Amino acid sequence: MEQSNGHKLYVVLDQTFVCFDIDQPKNACQKLKLNSLAGVGPIYWRFLVFKLRCEQPLEYLNFFKTNAPTRYFITPNQAxxxxxxxxxxxxxxxxxxxxxRHEIVLQAASIPECGDFDPKKLFDSPENVQSISLDLGTTIMKIESAVEISKTATDFHTALDASSVIGSDRVDQLKSILNLTKSDTALLESNITQAKQLKITLDAQLQQRKALVDEYKSKLTVxxxxxMRKSAEVQRLQNELQNAQKAHAMKATTAPNEKNQANCSIS
Structure with missing residues (x-):
């Protein structure tokens, strides 16, 4: 579902890295900024949610549209x-x-100059559609991935430092490593970019957690x-009840004495 080379470009996202902070009481969310490229004219864009087919052999894996939108709320999702x-x-x-196994894809297509168009038909010709696949994950998943990448790099340097090869063999070894590095340049750049995006995302999530703590503190104060007001009211009612009970008890004690005095006669 990655963007295919040779397809037209209409829009750009500030990042395709989406990291959900699921270990919180609220629904996890992330904000992206969508912008059109200069000179492309009016563009219609939409988000689609797909699910990876898993019943086929690995080499034939593909995607199909799913009802997962009930799990993802994208606002706005097209415009x-x-x-x-x-x-x-x-x-x-x-x-x-x-x-x-869920996948979110942004699609964009140019609107005809006449202005009248059917949004669905705009995407009938894949060669005229730009597709951008989002890199979905959770905070824990992304951190674990970054840690594994870091471990791999550390193990690589440790093995190189521990190597006892010297002389021309050492040169050949370095050349081999250099060729390997060149072949993996795109992957390394991708890992560096992902690490930077992860830091930005974690900083944003930390701010969200702080805001959530402040919100809960405010609610706790309220x-x-x-x-305290309810407790004071309960205490007042309890005092009134106790006073009423005492008054009732005194009245009950006084009433028989008054009756006996009324029945007394002087001979």
């Missing part, structure tokens, strides 16, 4: 983009139930104030 003003898109994971 017309006519200017260079970025659109903020919020992707929310309902009930924080993440499934690795609840504590309400509890």
């Amino acid at each position: 017309v983009l006519r200017d260079d003003e970025p659109i903020e898109v919020c992707i929310t994971l309902y009930q924080n139930k993440f499934r690795p 609840l504590e104030g309400s509890y």
Whole structure:
């Protein structure tokens, strides 16, 4: 579902890295900014959710559209983009139930100059459609991935430092490593970019957690104030009840004495 080379480009996202912080009481969400490229004219864009088919052999894996939108709320999920003003898109994971086999894809197509169009038919010709696949994951998944990448790099350098090869063999070894590094340049750059995006995302999630803590503290203060008022009201009612019970007991004690005095006669 990755974007194919040779397809037309209409829009750009500030990042395709989506990391859901599912270990929180609220629905995890992340905001992306969508912008059109200069000079492309009005663009129609939409988000689609797909699920990986798993009943076929690995070499024939593909995707099909699923009802997973009930799990992802994308706001807005489609619209017309006519200017260079970025659109903020919020992707929310309902009930924080993440499934690795889900895929969210942004599609964009140019709107005809006549202005009249059917949004569905705009995407009938794949060669005229730009598709951007989002890199979905959870905070824990992304951190574990970054740790594994770090371990691999550390093991590589440790093995190189521990090597006892010297002389021309050492040169050949370095050349081999250099060729390997060149062949993996794209992967390394991708890992570096992902690490940077992960840091930005974690910083944003940390701020969200702090805001959540402040919100709960504020609610706790309100609840504590309400509890104190209720406690004072309960104490007042208890005092009134005790006074009423005492008055009733005194009245009950006085009543028989008054009756006996009324029945007394002087001979």
